[in-house]
Amino acid sequence: MKEYFLSLFATPLMGAAQAVGFAAMACAIICFAQKKRKNIIIWQIITLVFWVLHFILLRNPTAAAINTTQIARNLVFINREKHSWASKNIWPVFFIMLTVAIGLLTWQNALSIMPIVGTSLATVAMWLRKPLHIRLLTLPVSVLWCVYDFITKSIAGASNEIFTIITIIIAIFAVDLKQKSIKTGKGEI
Numbered sequence: 001m002k003e004y005f006l007s008l009f010a011t012p013l014m015g016a017a018q019a020v021g022f023a024a025m026a027c028a029i030i031c032f033a034q035k036k037r038k039n040i041i042i043w044q045i046i047t048l049v050f051w052v053l054h055f056i057l058l059r060n061p062t063a064a065a066i067n068t069t070q071i072a073r074n075l076v077f078i079n080r081e082k083h084s085w086a087s088k089n090i091w092p093v094f095f096i097m098l099t100v101a102i103g104l105l106t107w108q109n110a111l112s113i114m115p116i117v118g119t120s121l122a123t124v125a126m127w128l129r130k131p132l133h134i135r136l137l138t139l140p141v142s143v144l145w146c147v148y149d150f151i152t153k154s155i156a157g158a159s160n161e162i163f164t165i166i167t168i169i170i171a172i173f174a175v176d177l178k179q180k181s182i183k184t185g186k187g188e189i
Contacts, residue, residue: 008155017057021156024050028160041078045071051157060152061106066115069098070122077126092127096120111148118144132176135168142168 009015024047031043048071055064073095079086103116118141125137142161149157 004153005155008153013057014153017054017154018156020050020057021054021154021160024048024054025156025160025163029163038078041074044074048074054154054156058152058154060108060154062103062108062112063115063148063152063154063157065102065106066099066119069095069102070119072098073123073126092123095123099123111151114144114148118142118148132172135172135176139165139168 007014008018027043027047027050031040031047048067051067052064052071055061055067073091076086076091076095080091081087099119100116103112103119106112121137121144122141125134125141128134128137142164146158146161146165149155149161
């Protein structure tokens with residue numbers, strides 16, 4: 001295990017990759033502190049730009065390319081409420097197909113299936129409207145990416161996913177189950 005952690009910073013390039021990854025993680029935290037949906041998506045795009053750079057530095061073309069598709073997806077999804085062209089149900093299908101195609105084109109080994117499946121599920125989650133459904137579907141996404149990140153030496157990515165998993169679990173208990181309890185008359189008002 002000690003060798004693994006030493007390898008994360010073994011070269012200046014690896015150190016730079018991890019630093020950029022932690023910058024992405026910081027942007028992700030800022031992202032979810034925003035009050036307006038538009039600002040959240042803008043910060044998600046900034047975060048994704050850092051993740052793309054992080055995975056390029058790690059020489060991980062599958063993750064870099066798939067994160068690039070997420071930038072395009074978010075640019076479409078941000079317009080969903082405003083423009084009829086962006087609210088068409090074809091968009092999630094298109095972005096899932098694009099993710100699969102890019103994943104296959106950049107395929108490195110069997111691990112490549114994890115970001116392909118994770119990002120496909122994330123696309124469905126981002127399309128959903130109910131926060132509980134988004135959170136529930138995002139849990140397996142974060143688990144897949146966490147395992148993938150750990151194996152491919154993206155310690156910032158793995159840390160980000162662990163943080164996301166904990167945040168989702170807390171939100172499910174603190175927000176979703178509490179609201180359900182209040183609606184059924186079992187909670188305090």
